[in-house]
Amino acid sequence: MAEREQQHVRVAVIGSGFGGLGAAVRLRRQGITDFVVLERADSVGGTWRDNSYPGCACDVPSHLYSFSFAPNPEWPRNFSGQEHIRAYLERVTDTFGLRPHIRFNAEVRGLRWSNSALHWEIETASGALTADVVVSATGPLSDPKLPDVPGLDTFPGKVFHSARWDHDYDLRGKRVAMIGTGASAIQIVPAIQPEVSRLTLFQRTPPWVLPRADRKISAAEKWLHTKVPATRAARRGLLWGIRELQVSAFTKRPNELGLIEFLAKNHMRKAIKDPGMRAALTPDYRIGCKRILLSNTYYPALARPNVDLVPAGLTEVRGSTLVAADGSETEADAIVFGTGFHVTDMPIAQRVTGANGTTLAEEWKDGMAALRGASAAGFPNFLTLIGPNTGLGNSSMILMIEAQLNYMVDFLRQLDVLGGKIALTARQSAVDEWTRKIQRRMERTVWNTGGCDSWYLDANGRNTTAWPGTTAEFKKVTRQVDLAEYEVLRPPRAAVGTSGSARAEVAV
Numbered sequence: 001m002a003e004r005e006q007q008h009v010r011v012a013v014i015g016s017g018f019g020g021l022g023a024a025v026r027l028r029r030q031g032i033t034d035f036v037v038l039e040r041a042d043s044v045g046g047t048w049r050d051n052s053y054p055g056c057a058c059d060v061p062s063h064l065y066s067f068s069f070a071p072n073p074e075w076p077r078n079f080s081g082q083e084h085i086r087a088y089l090e091r092v093t094d095t096f097g098l099r100p101h102i103r104f105n106a107e108v109r110g111l112r113w114s115n116s117a118l119h120w121e122i123e124t125a126s127g128a129l130t131a132d133v134v135v136s137a138t139g140p141l142s143d144p145k146l147p148d149v150p151g152l153d154t155f156p157g158k159v160f161h162s163a164r165w166d167h168d169y170d171l172r173g174k175r176v177a178m179i180g181t182g183a184s185a186i187q188i189v190p191a192i193q194p195e196v197s198r199l200t201l202f203q204r205t206p207p208w209v210l211p212r213a214d215r216k217i218s219a220a221e222k223w224l225h226t227k228v229p230a231t232r233a234a235r236r237g238l239l240w241g242i243r244e245l246q247v248s249a250f251t252k253r254p255n256e257l258g259l260i261e262f263l264a265k266n267h268m269r270k271a272i273k274d275p276g277m278r279a280a281l282t283p284d285y286r287i288g289c290k291r292i293l294l295s296n297t298y299y300p301a302l303a304r305p306n307v308d309l310v311p312a313g314l315t316e317v318r319g320s321t322l323v324a325a326d327g328s329e330t331e332a333d334a335i336v337f338g339t340g341f342h343v344t345d346m347p348i349a350q351r352v353t354g355a356n357g358t359t360l361a362e363e364w365k366d367g368m369a370a371l372r373g374a375s376a377a378g379f380p381n382f383l384t385l386i387g388p389n390t391g392l393g394n395s396s397m398i399l400m401i402e403a404q405l406n407y408m409v410d411f412l413r414q415l416d417v418l419g420g421k422i423a424l425t426a427r428q429s430a431v432d433e434w435t436r437k438i439q440r441r442m443e444r445t446v447w448n449t450g451g452c453d454s455w456y457l458d459a460n461g462r463n464t465t466a467w468p469g470t471t472a473e474f475k476k477v478t479r480q481v482d483l484a485e486y487e488v489l490r491p492p493r494a495a496v497g498t499s500g501s502a503r504a505e506v507a508v
Contacts, residue, residue, distance in 0.1 A: 011035035011412070012122055012131035014108050014348070017046015019137030019385035019401050021089060022067060025096045026405045029069075032412065036131075037098070038124055040107030044093050047141045048085045053165040053184060055191030056082035059212075059294045063232065064239040064396045067092065073225035073232055079214045079294075112353045113380060118423045118491055120381065132423075133415070135408060136352075137385040140343040140465065147179075147339055151317035158334040162188060163341070173197050175331060177322055179314050180338035181207050183293055188338060189307075190297035198306055200330045202322075204313035205452070206280065208264045208287040212294040240471070243395040247470045250288050250393050254446035261287045271299035280311040288393060289450025343465055344368060344458035354379040355425065368464040369435045371485055372478050373400075374407055375426035380489055381415075383408055389438050390474070391456070391465040393447070399471040407478040414481050423489040430485035441468040 010032065013023045016039040027035050043049055058065050062075035065085070070092050076084055093099060106126040111134060114121055120131045144161040152159065160166045162184040175198040178185055185201070186209065193199050225232035249256040264287060272278045281302070283290075302309060312325040322330045344367075349360035356378050363378060368388035370376045375383060385404050392400060415422060442448050442463045447456045456465045467474055 007036075007127075007129040008119070009034050009036050009129065009131050011133045011135060012120065012129065013037045013135045013137055015039065015046060015137040015139060015142070016044040016093075016102055017048065017137065017139055017142075018067075018089070018398060019139060019404075020044075020046070020135075021092055021098060022398075022401050022405050023135050023137055023385065023408060024098045024101055025067070025069065025092070026409055028096060028098070030409055030412070033101075035101060036129070037102040038106045038108055038122070039102055039104050040125070042104050043090075044102065045086045045089050046139055047163075048082055048089060050142070051163050051165075051184070052082060052167070053162045053188050053191075055187035056184070057187060058082075058085060059183065060396045061239050062217075063236045064243075065398055067398060068236075068402060070095065071229070071232055071236075073229075074222055075217055077214055077216055079212060108348070108351060110351050110353070111382075113355050113382075115355055116492060118380070118421055118489060133381040133383070133412065135383045135385060136348060136387075138346065138348045139386055140346060140391070141341045143342045143347050144337075145340050145342050146337055147314070149314055149317055151319075152335075154319050155317050155332075155335060156320055157332060160336060162336060162338045169334065171196050171334065174333040176200070177202060177314075177330060177332040177335045178338060179335060180340070181205065182338055182340055183291060185338035186293050186295045186298040188336065190295070190301035193301040193304055193307055196306065198308070200308045200310060200322075200332065201302070202310045202312065202314045202324060203280070204325075205290070206283045206311075207290060207293045208261070208283055209267065209293045209295055209298055210260070210264050211267050212296050214296070240395070240399070244470050244472060246394050250447075251441070251445045251468045254286055254288065254444075254449055257287050257446065260292075268299055271303055273303070277302070277309060280309060283452075285452035286446055286450035288446040289452035290454045290456075291393065340455050343455050352379065352382070354382070367458050367460055367462045369431055371426040371431045371434050372407060373467075373474075374404055374411075374478070375424075375431070375486075377426045377428040377431045380423035380425035383411060388464050389435075390467050392467060392471070395471055400467065400474060403471070403475040403478045406475070407481065410480045414483060418488060421491055424481075424483075424486040425489055427485055427487055438468065439463075442466070 011027060013020050016037050020037055021044060024037050041049060057079055061078055062080040066072050072088055103126055106124040108122060108124050110123040112121045120134045122129050122131060144163045146161060158169050171192055172195045174196055176196045178189060178201045181203045189201060268278060268281060272281060301307060310324045310328055314322055315325045316323040320331055322332055349364055352360040360376060370384055370387045373387040373390035385401055390400050445468050447463050447466050456463050458464050
């Protein structure tokens with residue numbers, strides 16, 4: 001046990017979702033086997049393991065929501081369910097021989113950079129280790145956010161978040177309150193509506209909802225994609241290309257989205273006949289400002305006689321009585337929160353202490369910022385996957401992850417080329433310049449001009465999550481590391497031991 005606690009690896013990856021597993025595959029393909037994947041749970045899958053609520057599925061087409069280096073010709077539907085995506089990630093883990101590298105039940109409790117040893121000291125639930133490089137792949141949709149509702153502790157029934165679904169609790173015949181109308185809620189509502197006695201949806205802000213072009217993928221298609229891989233690649237390429245063409249409307253010309261709003265309203269009109277309800281469900285902001293949702297069953301479920309729409313947020317709980325902002329009261333046996341995640345205030349940032357003795361959370365108190373979405377100033381040899389301003393509004397995040405994996409591989413290559421015991425830390429000036437460019441481009445986007453308050457924005461109203469361009473452009477700017485944007489650190493001459501506060505020397 002003591003020997004394991006002293007383990008040193010070249011690379012430590014945090015998390016085993018798409019980002020972490022993708023990093024592990026790329027490391028192995030580069031011939032790097034001296035790495036470990038630290039996973040807090042007992043299985044892989046990340047958000048696709050944690051989110052197992054009824055109706056959970058992806059809103060990106062299956063053939064685009066998968067690794068380019070691990071295509072899956074056997075996807076069952078255009079838009080696959082959670083169980084299929086999780087099974088895909090398990091197959092990736094086994095196909096590429098990743099399990100020996102994964103340390104399960106090893107939640108990272110703290111990371112501290114040693115200026116003298118030029119490595120990361122890592123404390124986990126299963127012991128300590130050190131690493132030359134840390135790749136944080138915890139993802140922005142990993143830690144649920146629960147609102148601080150007065151009186152919630154007085155509620156006698158069941159309470160849980162959509163990302164921590166209690167499968168042991170039987171909702172049949174219960175009065176259920178669904179809090180929130182985001183991507184999870186519009187899948188949960190139609191899934192549980194037929195079995196609950198009463199379903200009350202608390203809607204603070206209505207979402208824009210478009211039809212979901214979902215269907216089973218035929219056996220003939222699967223056979224063709226298996227026998228003729230070019231057809232599979234063509235399908236993926238078409239799905240990608242269509243979404244690339246849509247980007248300019250989101251990032252440069254939001255007024256062009258009016259036609260999409262018309263389609264969304266027409267989609268609602270087909271299922272919701274009551275004018276008052278339609279008015280309550282119609283957003284007052286530009287489509288795309290918040291995440292556009294896809295569903296063919298959400299509106300029909302809301303029209304069912306056992307469903308009540310409360311067009312106001314939950315403000316108080318008095319025992320089993322739920323009080324909304326409009327003063328209305330509802331009795332419930334269970335409360336399900338679909339209230340999102342800690343995106344702009346990721347908890348992992350509180351556990352990472354950099355070269356200056358400050359945490360990443362402290363450095364990001366005025367907003368997240370990282371060079372090319374990966375490197376924060378003052379945190380040497382620390383790379384973030386799906387970091388600041390890498391999120392998408394209309395395409396597959398797997399494309400962004402793979403682009404960042406290219407950057408990770410070149411980062412490690414640069415360390416090898418420079419040679420010796422060294423580290424690379426992003427220059428503050430480079431991070432600032434990158435952030436200025438991003439925020440300048442963000443000014444025209446629908447996320448900033450659409451008139452909504454979304455999870456894309458941080459507490460200061462700044463968009464630190466979305467990428468204001470195409471995935472092709474992001475792939476280009478993360479193709480390789482520009483050493484001019486980094487300082488090269490070497491151990492101080494007088495340093496001894498593996499810890500201490502001596503400042504590393506900067507090699508120019």
